[in-house]
Amino acid sequence: MTIEKIRLSVGSASVLDLGALPQFKNPSTTCYVMTFTEGHCIANCGFCPQARSSRSSIEKLSRVTWPIFFFKDFLTKLKYMPFSKKFKRICIQTLNYPENFDDLIEIITQIRIHTNIPISVAIPPFLKEQLKELKIKGVERVGIALDGATSEVFEKIKGSKIGGPYTWEEHFQKLNEALEIFSPGFVSTHIIIGLEETEKQVIELIEELYNLGIIVSMFAFTPIKGTKFENIPQPAILSFRKLQLGRFLIFNNKRKLKDFTFNTRGQIININISKKDLNMIINDTNAFLTSGCPGCNRPYYTSKPSGPIYNYPRTLTEKEKMEIFELIHTFIN
Numbered sequence: 001m002t003i004e005k006i007r008l009s010v011g012s013a014s015v016l017d018l019g020a021l022p023q024f025k026n027p028s029t030t031c032y033v034m035t036f037t038e039g040h041c042i043a044n045c046g047f048c049p050q051a052r053s054s055r056s057s058i059e060k061l062s063r064v065t066w067p068i069f070f071f072k073d074f075l076t077k078l079k080y081m082p083f084s085k086k087f088k089r090i091c092i093q094t095l096n097y098p099e100n101f102d103d104l105i106e107i108i109t110q111i112r113i114h115t116n117i118p119i120s121v122a123i124p125p126f127l128k129e130q131l132k133e134l135k136i137k138g139v140e141r142v143g144i145a146l147d148g149a150t151s152e153v154f155e156k157i158k159g160s161k162i163g164g165p166y167t168w169e170e171h172f173q174k175l176n177e178a179l180e181i182f183s184p185g186f187v188s189t190h191i192i193i194g195l196e197e198t199e200k201q202v203i204e205l206i207e208e209l210y211n212l213g214i215i216v217s218m219f220a221f222t223p224i225k226g227t228k229f230e231n232i233p234q235p236a237i238l239s240f241r242k243l244q245l246g247r248f249l250i251f252n253n254k255r256k257l258k259d260f261t262f263n264t265r266g267q268i269i270n271i272n273i274s275k276k277d278l279n280m281i282i283n284d285t286n287a288f289l290t291s292g293c294p295g296c297n298r299p300y301y302t303s304k305p306s307g308p309i310y311n312y313p314r315t316l317t318e319k320e321k322m323e324i325f326e327l328i329h330t331f332i333n
C-alpha cells in the first residue's frame with residue numbers, strides 16, 4: 001500500500017471513533033474522505049480553503065475541518081464498525097494534484113477490500129478512460145461540481161478569470177461522458193447559490209441537468225476566512241428556500257421552468273403549485289434536506305450549528321416546518 005495518509009471530515013472521524021474528537025448532535029450518515037497531498041490543490045476556486053492561492057487552513061473544506069489520519073487506521077475502523085453505526089455511503093473528495101488519480105484508485109481498491117459500503121467520488125474532470133477505471137474498481141456514483149450556475153459565474157469562481165484550470169465546456173463534456181459510463185441517476189453535480197447568479201438561471205440549469213439525468217445538489221455559498229471570497233455574504237434564506245423547493249419540484253413533481261414566474265431581476269415571484277401541495281412537501285421534509293447521493297447529509301457543511309440551517313442534515317421539527325411555510329407560502333398560487 002503506497003498511501004500513508006488521508007483526511008476525514010471531523011464528523012466522519014468522530015463516528016469512526018478515531019481519537020478524542022467532539023461528538024456531534026447530527027452524526028454524518030456518509031463517511032467523507034479527502035485525498036491527502038502536501039500543500040494546496042493546484043486549482044484556484046475562489047470559495048475554497050484548499051485553493052492554490054487561499055490563505056486558509058488546508059485542514060478545511062467549506063466550513064468543516066478535515067484532520068489527517070493514517071489510511072491503515074481508517075481502514076481498520078471501517079472494517080470493524082458496529083452495524084448500528086455503519087455509514088450508508090463513502091464519499092471521496094479528490095483534490096487536484098498530479099498523483100490524484102493514482103491515489104484515488106488505491107483508496108477505492110483498499111476500501112473495497114475492507115467493506116461493501118457504496119462509494120461515491122467527487123472528482124475534477126478526469127479522462128474518459130479514467131472514468132471507466134473508476135467504475136471497474138467499484139465506484140457507484142460520480143460527482144463533478146459545476147459550482148457556478150452559468151458559464152459567466154463559473155469563469156469567475158473557478159475558471160480563467162480567477163486563474164483556475166477549468167472550463168464550463170469541459171465540465172459539461174465530462175458530466176456527459178460520466179453519464180455514458182455510470183448511467184443517468186448515478187452522476188451528480190453541485191451548484192453553489194449566492195454567487196451573482198439569478199434564481200431564474202438556477203432553475204434553468206436544474207431543469208437542463210434533470211433532463212440529462214444528472215442529480216443536482218445545492219449548497220449555500222459560505223465565506224471562509226483566507227479565501228478570495230471571504231467577504232461575500234451567504235445568500236438570503238428566502239432565496240435558498242425557493243430554490244430548494246424548485247429543485248425538488250423539478251426532480252420529484254414533474255414541474256418545469258414554465259411553472260415558475262420570475263420578475264425582471266430573475267427572482268421567483270410565483271410557483272405553480274397549490275398551498276395543499278406545499279404543505280405536503282414541507283411535511284415530507286425531503287425538499288429541504290441535504291441533496292445529492294442517497295445517504296448524504298453533510299452536517300454543518302455550509303451552516304453553523306446555531307443556524308440559519310440551509311440544508312438540513314435530518315428531518316425538520318414542527319417549528320422549522322412552520323417557519324418554512326411562513327417564509328414561502330406567499331410565492332404559491
Ligand code: SF4
Nearest residue numbers: 041043045048050051
Ligand atoms: S478543485 Fe476542489 S479542492 Fe481544488 S480548489 Fe477547486 S473546489 Fe477546492
